[in-house]
Amino acid sequence: MSVLPFNVTESGVLIIRVRADLDIAGRAAAAWEIDGYLAAHRSAPVMLELSDAPLSTAAVSTVVRTQRMCRSAGTPLAVLAATAETRRALKAHTGAEGLAVEPTLSLAAAALSAASTPVATAA
Secondary structure, rough: OOOOOOOEEOOEEEEEEEOOOOOOOHHHHHHHHHHHHHOOOOOOOEEEEEEOOOOOOOHHHHHHHHHHHHHOOOOOOOEOOOOOHHHHHHHHOOOOOOOOEEEEEEHHHHHHHHOOOOOOOOO
């Protein structure tokens, strides 16, 4: 049984839905599933979509762990968090380490697109 539903968009973005009220017991299972999704969808940009429930400590931990896994794999990551309270909490816990935490799907997709675009350098 899957703890985290997911889908892959036509553009290849892996969207993983994470309950914001994830409990400690579910955190390990969530991290295990995310690791498996990342392995199966190598190099695919990842979007974590958080539910609108108040953000639990375990959910924050899962986002931070996913951020580390994606950074290690060189995979772009964005978080879709509709509520301002959730976005503030994530920014406070993850710092200014380049994690895109956006209020809408279109903004999160744009952040992933910008992160996936190679930067041109002068010759």
